Amino acid sequence: MAKIHRLDSRLANQIAAGEVVERPASVLKELLENALDAGARQITVDVEQGGIKLVKVRDDGGGIGPDDLPLALSRHATSKIQSQEDLEAIGTLGFRGEALAAISSVSRLTLASNDGDQPQGWQVTVEGRDMAPSVAPAAHPRGTTVTMRDLFFNTPARRRFLRTEKTEFNHLEEVFRRVALSEFQTGFRLTHNQKVIHQLPAGDDATLRAARVARLCGRAFMEQALEVDIEHGGLRLHGWMGLPTFSRAQADLQYFYVNGRVIRDKVVSHAVRQAYSDVLYHGRHPAYVLFFEVDPALVDVNVHPTKHEVRFREQRQVHDFLFRTLHRAIAEVRPGDDGRAERAPVTAEVAPTQGHMPLTTPREEPAATGTGDMGQGGFNAGGAGGAGGVGYAGYGGAAPARPGGIADGARQAGAYGALVSPAPDLTVAPEAGRTPPLGYAVAQLHGIFIVAENEHGMVLVDMHAAHERITYERMKRDWAEEKVRSQPLLVPVSMAVSSREADFAEQQPQVFQRLGFLVERAGPETLMVREVPALLRNADSETLVRDVLSDLLAQGSSERIEQKLDELLSTMACHGSVRANRRLTVPEMNALLRDMEATERSGQCNHGRPTWTQMTVKDLDRLFMRGQ
Template sequence: MAIQILPPQLANQIAAGEVVERPASVVKELVENCLDAGATKVDIEIEKGGAKLIRIQDNGGGIDKADLPLALSRHATSKLHSLDDLETILSFGFRGEALASISSVSRLCLTSRTEQQSEAWMAYAEGSEMAVKIQPAAHPVGTTIEVADLFFNTPARRRFLKSDKTEFSHIDEWLKRMALVRPDIQLTLKHNGKQVRHYRPATRDDQFLQRLAQVAGRDFAEQAVQVECAHEGLHLSGYLQSPLQITAQDTHYFYVNGRLVRDRLVNHAVRQAFAELDEIEQPGYVLMLQLDPHQVDVNVHPAKLEVRFHQARYVHDFILQALTSALEQSALIKPGLSDNPYSEAPGADDAFYAPPKAAITSGDATAKMPGTRAEENPAGDAAGAWQHSGHERHEERQHPAAQRPSYTAAGAPSATALHSYGALLSTPGHVNESAQSIAPSPPLLDGAYWVVTHDADLLLLPVKAVASELQYRQIQAKLAQGLPSQPLLMPVALATQENWKQLLATHHERLQHLGFELNIRYQQLIIKKVPPYLRDTQLASLIHELLTWFEQDAQITDDALARWMATKSVQGFVSAPVVWQALHLLDDTAKTEIYKMAKALPWRDWLEQAT
């Protein structure tokens, strides 16, 4: 059979098979177009689950009359102009297929007006004929699209549609996902003339928590752990199910640069973060990842539901570290599994404690509890949200003792737990280092320095310097027998250099002794295993630095290597409470050595000047 070019209407219907799966797919594509057009208000009307009518109106920039016929043509878009644009996509749409595909399987009417036009214009196309008719119309600035009789000319596809209720539920679910990632947009949804959803614009934290409660439920919104972490071009924010909430949650939303995607690496990272909490099989989450668009490929799935990260392992480990740190800092880990020195060993009298109202911050990450119960919230907003004002945060910085969180028991604690809890509440805001027991973590200055007292001195002790020293001591102690080696979830590959093959052969045994497994294949250096201390680092640049060092100095001492690895291991986020507790497990001599890193503050001079 001879090869021939497909007719446009047939090509469009084939494309529609990928883009237009059901009415929810139509709503998704059209609403995303509204947002790309700069709309701040989107109204959606549905009849009979979307099979009879889908009408979407926005207040965006509109479409010029001259562009209306092109808007319904395949591969016509205003969002891409060159191959370079494809590598930095930040808009929802970019292929120019949606409107053409939708109009090929429905009766589509597009009415639009730009601010520069004195009147609106309407474009109409019906099914496979694809003949676009343009005529004047009355319409405010913005666009309205009506999709009637979906799949009227493809009966086989129409028979696959479910009941009106089921199809509408898919539309409602998709709108919930969009409501979370774009809280600034007002969204309304009507079904058969009745308003079902109304998402008001949310520009403040308390307003967003109301929207979160609408989408994910009040319990999730009130108890969820807020995640906020940034590191070297990656920024993760959102909410994670509280370990106190052990009931199953159907809230699993992950966004990359504002685009909702499905990603197995993210699910794996969330499950790992909750690995010690057996009660929760699949924790709920609403997570938003921002990164350089050059580092992610969104053009890998017809419906744009999947992405491909250029450094997938690094992204996975960053998410895992951020979530683990947020859970640790929210004081929600079950006693006996956490590092809390005041928790009892797990047993019949285990007690969970509600999270602190104050934000707990360390390094680059912040874990917050978004709300309290309604009776504890004088503002009385829908989500029961409690947030610090800027003035309150300033007051807390001036008075460190005010930062001590208050806890309420979620279950009946034992007498021993109550005694320990009372001792904790009575602890002063500063720490006396002469105490023999492990003291609670002292106040943090700028997230980087502990404010502590030692004898009669007031000290600033750098968190990362202490973490590096502790890591160095641990590595040094294990280096004689060889460091453990940990396989990566996904091997890292980088372009090799001419002399690296010889370097790997020369230093093969020593690299293995350090916990590295490296080999060269197809002009690439493959990193398969690393010591656990370096797992959360940027391995590509780190291995390059290590091999360059070996090339320049073949007689590197083990002590120098231990110091180098310790320094690299703490360049990212460091959990101050965990480091503090590790410091207090050392003997007095080691602690005295570490305290030499601190800088003494002339508090006596300050007092004299004040008086």
């Protein structure tokens, strides 16, 4: 082998460029972050041929003095950190001091700047082959302009890996979108081949923020999104989360920022996925633009060369905060009672209502709501609703008498159901302004759908899906109130595990007890399962315990038991809910509508399918071309 020697600066920078510069989009990311760190309030990006020929970024930030210009292109040269203490609490987007050196080593780069202390600007030019900077005066206002031309002109092997102009520009535009969503107080402009693609004015008021998100993520997202803003224990989460009805086939509309930095993190992804787990259709992905603020000392951003990944010091605390915040926001999504286009933000004091209708605050409770407990009521035959009618009866007692409804003492039958709510007397006109969000039932269609009328037009409800969600939520509530009951195994299950897993189970018995398990150590690498949750007595207890151990060791928490219980309760709710072709009276249909308004997550069934939809009068006019 050759003797050890020190790499020259040109070769070292080209090797470093392989970590930082993958394609034109990588260049744009580094330059935009530098501009924001410099305090820019207006950034202009000009691109040609997808960024392969030209990427030019101009800002009005603090600028760089002439003496510092050559140094700015050196490796490990930065103005953003001075000591190890700064590295432990990084508050800037960049800090490594490698980006400009890496970019200049694989392109023709010109850096022009003016720090405002000089009557004129200065520029430094570098071509990757010799890396010798050349400084000269240049007319330039306060701020900085970085011009990169001919990416990978001196590394043909890497240039061959670039894709078509359209593909490279799509990657570049995605980077622009991510950065533009992170800083609303800065204006952005993007042109491609002299054509303006995005023109985003600066402004941090609610209207301009919403307009920018709609411009970059689509108006449909903003129309189907909840605004959240919750702070607790030094942690703050704010932004927009898409309603479950606005799910995606791909995870292509998910932007999560930690202290202004867009990141990908398994703790964050797991918390968000868990929050949406009960309301999304199988294989669908949520959409969101969320900003998480935490003390910089509690998050390590020096994990990956491209700074896409972070590591939280208190992962469990962060996970629980994100999950509980998003889970509660989704749970409080219910049918709204206002037709305004604006949505109120979800805060610790203000809760959202259902997605198809905009949010109101405070929310006015429906005049009649379901008050019964979950249980084996269901829809049963007989009653005063008409010959052969079906009742919407409750668990543990008869349905109450009400005008035009089911008779007193209606017998219970079927599986889990919901208690009948007092239905409005439809012979009397509703009080002005008091129409419930889902309105009043008009008819039943093919024994499957409920047709209702509210202030905005027509509401169509899938009665099985709606009843399934109502039943499921009541079952979960009652199960939680009764806590997890354990059942001893007739023959304890012995399982071989690693010594690390055995140590954990021995040291943390309360974790398994809370989940309904009794797990004892029977040897250095042996565990004995003696009790399991009563509802999961027929499940594979050994596999379940192994999965729980794996989760606890990897991320400090496990939702395996809750997931298994939820799956079982969901199946029971599905089989116990009203089926198609069951004829309902008008009061019974109204009772179902009122229970939907009072039930969490009532916009989706247990499988993530929508339970209702709204067609406004304008929609109907358009359908029948009225006024055209």
